Amino acid sequence: MALVALFSRAKSGYTGSNIDRFLYAFAVYIVPTLIALATIATLIWGTQQFDSKGGVTLPLQVVRDAAGTLDPATALQRMSGAVTTNRFNTQLSEKPVWFEFTVPNMSAEQSTYAELPSRHAQTLSCWVASTLQPLGTADRLNTTNEFSPVKAGFALHLGHLVQPLSILCRGTFSGPAQIAAFGWSGPELRRAALDFQESSGLIAGGLLTLAVFVFVTAMINREWTYVIFAVWLVGNLRLCANAMGWDMQWLGRVIPPDYMQSLRQLTFAAYYLLTAALFASLFRRELKVIGYRWLLKIIQYVGLVLLGAAIVLPYSKFIPTLWVITGFGIAVLIFLLARLVWLTRSRTVLWYVGSLAIVLFATFSEVMGAAFGIKLLVGGVNTVMAALSSSMMAAFAIAEQMRAEREHRRQAQTELRNTYDVTPIGLFTLDAAGHFVRANPALRSMLALQKAEYKVRHWNDYFESGAWGALQALASKGSEGELEMGGAESRGSGERRFLLKATRSNGWIEGSLQDVTERSKAIERLRFLAEHDPLTGSLNRRGVEKAIAAQSEDASSWALAYVDLDRFKLVNDLFGHRAGDEVLKQVATRTRALFANGFPFGRIGGDEFVCVMSRMSIDEAVDCCQRLISALSDTPYQVGNRAFQVKASVGLVECSHGVRVQDALSHADRACREAKKSSSVHMVTYRKGATAFEERAEELKLVETLGRNRLPPGLFLVMQPIMSLAAPTESLNFEVLLRMRAPDGATLPAGKVIVAAEESGNIAAIDKWVLATLLEWVEKHQASLQSTRFICVNLSGGSLNDEQFMEDAFALFARYRHVVPYLCLEITESVALHDLGNTQRFIARVHEMGGKIALDDFGAGYTSFKYLKDLSADALKIDGEFIRTMCAHPADIAIVEAIVALARNLGMRSVAEWVEDIDTLRALKEIGVDYVQGYLIAKPQESGAILSAASAASFVKDPDVLEFIDRIAGSDKSLAFSFDLVDKAGLH
Template sequence: MTGVSGSERTSKRWGVSARLDELFHTVSLYAVPVAILLLSLLVLFFQENQYAVHGNLPLSFQARGDLPSSFSLEAAEHAVAATPELRQYDTHLSEAPVWFRVAVTPAAANESTYIEFPSRHAQSLVCWRDGAQQPVGHGDRTGVSGGIRVSKAGFSINLGRLKEPAILLCQGTFSGPAHLTLTAWPSSQLSLSEKEFHRSTGLLEGGLLTLSGFVLVTAIINQEWLYVLFAAWLVGNLRLAANSIGADTQWLERAIPTDWDAFVRKLTFAIYYVLTYSLFTQLFRRELQRIGLRWMVMALQWSGVLLFSAAVALPYAHFVPVLWVVAALGIVIVLCLLVRILVMTRSRVALWYSASLAIVLFATFSEVVAAAFNARALAGTLNSVTAALFSSMMAALAIAEQMRAEHQGKLQAQAELRNAYDVTPVGLFTLDDQGAFVRANAALHTMLGIGALGSHEFRWDDFFGQSTWRMLQDVAQQRGESELEILSLPQPDGSSNRYLVKAILANGRIEGSLQDITERAKTMEQLRFLAENDSLTGVPNRRGIEKSLEEAIRTLSDTRPAALAYLDLDRFKLVNDLFGHHAGDEVLRQVCDRVRQRLSADQSVGRTGGDEFIIVFRDATIREAGAIARRLVDAIAGEPYPIGNRAFQVRASIGVIELAADMRVPDAISAADRACREAKKARRELVVYERGASAFRERLDELRLIDALDAGLTPNSLYLEMQPIMAMADPGGSLNFEVLLRMRDGDGNVVPAHRVITAAEENGTIGMIDKWVLSSTLAWLDAHRERLPKTLFVCVNLSGASLNDEHFIRDIFATLAEYERVAGLLCIEITETVALHDLDNTRRFVDRIHTLGGKIALDDFGAGFSSFSYLKDLPVDAIKIDGAFVKSMLTHPANVAIVEAIVALAKNLGMRSVAEWVEDAETLEALSELGVDYVQGYLIARPQSPEAILTADSAVSFIRDPDLAMLLTELGDEYYAYGGRTRMQ
């Protein structure tokens, strides 16, 4: 006999349970809803309504609303009896008392007969029977008495069991657009009808409040605040429906004070309009932007403002016509917009919302529209109760459609997210709190070589180690998105990959991404190396060596001295020009190798560009650095550099400076560069500047001056002096002078002019200074022209950098045009080198100066590589002989010959000659014999202040030596005897 094992019995029990579970689910999901639907249809069509009424009889009556209040009961009855009978009487917003008369027949044989006055607008009612003087009853919204009682929305009167017809005369007051009808009821049927009325009211209120509450809870849970607005709108539907059936005098089974009724009704309509506008514009915000028609939306908006204002300010009778107009306008505008939206969007959600809004907007206001146009049929078929029922149904459908659309959107988003999760090239993962992988995409599987997660548990520290897991936890707990670079555990070959990890903590799990940046990290390391190292030689570049220099200065102390060397290869350009850049590159590599071999670990060399290098000597005194530099010079020049079948001999010049703690990196390099240039110029191979060396101090002073110029010039930092230029033919006949630039430092000391100019040229402010000198000179001449009658010309020196700047040229000609009255006195001095740099441009500049009446002088003529041939094509007015020739004329006979040649050349070309640096009488006599036109120097006068120039009569006014004055008189006479000229023309 074969037995059944325990595991097989357990498996069978689980199988039966699963099938039962599936059966219950099917019955609950399909069978029960279908059964409920079928049962409801059967009951609806085949069972009698337990609230069905019969025996009610609409009555014809006579009515008048225009009788004076002074009429007696009899007079009123006679007046009403004369009017025709009708079934409905409309007050048309009149609040005057209405008299009506009706003949009542018994409604049932054995029951009391009741006359119902169903108007919800009825405010009071009093009735008399068969001409009696005492009323049968009295009733208003505060209470009833006698045979009158409250019935449904209005009143009813108990006539008892009638044996024969009775005549009933009543007076009533009404508010709003009242429609007066009368109905005779058997007491039992009226009671049944009242029960059905209250039941319907309760169902309407309970159903809409339940739906509104459901929508509100849904909105709060899902944080969809649009549904809050929709819930409030449903409550508005309820109040309008209650108003339609006359049940708006209570709320939640509590009566609203009678005095508040009119105001509450007005406010209900106004608030409902505002809610409808807000709901409509929020539901279709995007659609309204798409279709345009902004003016229609604004019309709706301002109509709401008008309606709300009318509700607050106007009485009910006057408010109702405003409501009719606004309601009609709102219906037309909203329906137009809805049609446009549906045509353009074709959204099912928009369709249901539109249907709900359309029904409510049309049906809710049908009664007021019917009252305005006396459309009784419309009022009988469509009202606010119908609107509330239909809009509730449409709202349910809209919410269902919205939920379906959102659910489909979520499913689609999840599918897209899942697809993106699987195909993204970045590794994505989810870890539990123990570091085990819960989920991972294909990219992560590939990166880490992970198999199927279900087959084996993989942990984070299996790939990155326990310390990295703790780091990942710290990163994930930080607010915002954080990232971390980590290394994987070593692979069998010893290598590790580098990854970038981003992670956040969500629901107790770590969600993150993993990106392999191994190649990027290698590239970045290479880029960082190239950013601070020279790709040709492998030594640091300017940026890298400046970092080393900055560190050396920062750590400088008495126990840790440091020095800096600037190394420049001599005539290295010839190697590139004659044998190509390949040979030059190889020479540079070998030079770097020789230098590095002779430097210690604390010393570093860097290439700043071309054939120039910087060497930082850390922990070395200036003497030690100088000794190392001497060995470097010897090593570079000691042996030739073999390149292929050729060998090159290379020499170097080095400048070494002692570093100070207050030095800046650019200043230190500039000082070392100056020392190197001095070594190259003097052909000394090595120049060493100790910290106290005069040349070193001068260079630092120049750098500080450059900083001062960079910071901007203060008005008192620059000033002008003027050195007289004397005419040899008539020393006392003119007062000409050269304008000289001067500058005071912060301590008030005068800075040498050549240092100011050198610093300005280095930092690029020379153009600004030249412009200041020129404009200041012209402004001074213009202000004192009448006090300078003997001034024929004023020399102003402009730098080559300025004259090669088109913007500067444009500005100076604008300045000359501004001072046209004194522009003819100006004589601009330009150096020979600047003039030859661009001869055509110089010629154009000279011509423009001549057009304005100014003059041009060639300054320092003879100091450069002079070429006399260009002078015939350059129409300058004067030649200023370089002072170096003049000062040494009497000691070097060759200089006399040079000066004589220049003077003769000037005379032959129609130019004037000016000799500078005249410092003794013997030189003056020699110049006179050579025929020089003008002289300038300390012998005549030192540079003077502008005030001293204004007080002088001529250049001779500054001569205090009587012997020199007599000599000038004699020389003047001799000058005329030899046919000299006196003026620069």
């Protein structure tokens, strides 16, 4: 019995399995195959339900009514000369058209009908040609008498004809209308109408069903490309409806005729844009391979033009525009489709290409038919088949893409599983309690974790205290965050650092872990070096600025000390940088020892240090800095077997809440520079409200103004006369000086403007403006400058070292070449010798263009006279410090005499600045100085005063000076004459 029962169960299971397999094969293979075979057989051998033999084409005689004034009798008279045709093209004209045709008896037993099939017909009126008896009227809203709507046009009921009947009709049409007439018997016309409705219903139902399916699939899978495809299918449906003539309705509802033209235009334009968008979206990956993406961009932009035309153009003007743009777009898409097929050879691409190709071909056929009367597709059935076959191929493409994506996901899962096992980064999965669920080999090796310990070991067992809570917080943020945590001391990994990323998934926590111990140590080192000086271990400039910024937010009182070592450069120059570095280390050590309470202290320059003295009044800070000076200056610095005595100067400023970092440093730096200038006082203190604060604030404000603008407002030029001591009344030479007018109307000192411009980096632009303004002024007033031999202009060192400025300056000289000989460019001695080769080239180019060169502030520098032989300057301007005190100090007279003799022997003219009294003027005359300049002669003048003066002596007001000038003019006429001859040739 047991064996029987076992056999019975086995037999029953075997039978059930066979039944299941049969049912599966029946549903999946047999039934679809039978349906497909039956469908093919029906299409080949079956008879159409509404088979019609077709209407008889009726020849037409057509007359255009351009003025719209013909009546039936007049139109009938003009028909006698009209040409007979089977089809008449209105060529987009919307003027009335009269046409006549003869209808034979189509059936002995049934009524005869005349079909006027044009879907572009707007109004029709017909008469019996022999009697002009009205037969009725028709438009898209109503029909009367014998007219009735049929298919895309109208039918005229003529009853039982005994003999052929001639019909006269008047019609108005819009768009690319084709006028034709067909004769039908009643039953044949009804079958043709039913066939038309069946075709339209088939294509509408098929495309709408497919569009809904694609749309639902797209929404479920969030594939927005398929949304475009679904909308494109609806557009495909509307284009087919337009081609077949039933686009006057939608879902069985009639569209008002008044909106049809605008709706068709917008439909065409939207379909064009949808086709381009769908193409770009479907083949976005493949287009990167085949290239020519710019072509697709062009047809998209052209589509926007078509959309604009659809909105603003009338239908008759829009249709030609549509033909041109559509023809171009179709040509581009066909070209891209050909390259897609040739280069990608993907099955998905082939299905999509086939679908789009059929639609493009059908659309191209309609364009060719409408524009040129060439029909590539004949009849409505072909249009239906084109639409349905393209939609079917699109469905195959969607199915193939889904299959490819499913295969891609399967491969990706396999690759992910393999990657999970071999990746060097630790990967893990934890349950909600914090125990391990999965871990890859890298993580097990990193934590010395065994698979058997998954359910036993907790996350906290391997990491620092609070690690599990930190992990949960990180996982709650999603995959964007990361966290660094330390190892567990109990497992001997307390020194190790791990980088963690985690996220929550299906109630678990998944993440990755990397050992970043070495990287963490390197980062800590870099962070230290980012704000600390590697030589002294104190803060660097960035660290000091950060400390100042933090302190400025504190409301308590504090001060800033700026420390500079006096003549520290000698240590480096005499004993090398190693000795200097050792001194700097000892300076930092002594300072830190004095500031044991932890003031932020740092090195911001070669031998410059800054201390942020927080929570300290200015008086306490003064005492503290006095001790600092003593600590740094009193005890020698022992380096090997040598000892160095280095003094320190300190600038101390009292700072307030909210002070800017750069302002605080600038004030302290200025105080320190004042302390260094003094030989007895080694510390200068700025308290709140000090004048120096206000002056520096004005300077910084001016620097910011010059830095914000390429060329600041308020600049203008003044001119200070330079008088010849040989012929004071014969020449009018002057120096151009820069001034700047502040917003309140006050004139800023030139020195402040120049210093601020150099500090802001804007000096080159200002020098260029001075040159351009002066040259333009000289060119404009050249006729009034007959007595002028030279005009001095200062150039800053920053400009002379700016290659762009040099190019711009010589471009200006080239533009104003005829007035360049007036220019005498002043450069300081130190700037000239900074780059002797560059200066020599500059002087040579200026001389080539006819200009002159003067060395300014000569004698103020530290340079040797031997360099003068290498500088072919035209004049030396003696530093004003020697001139101002020469009558009080015989040494200054000796120096001036030496400079004047040197200039004369080198063939240069001498110019004395800062001449402010008559005694100095007489002394300069006796020494033999050529020219003098200063307030004794004239203060800087406006340009108008210069133009109205006869000579530099015209500005002199002092009676003693006037008497002195008269004496020179009376006693030295011969000398003045000879000098003037030389002076007219220039300064040489």
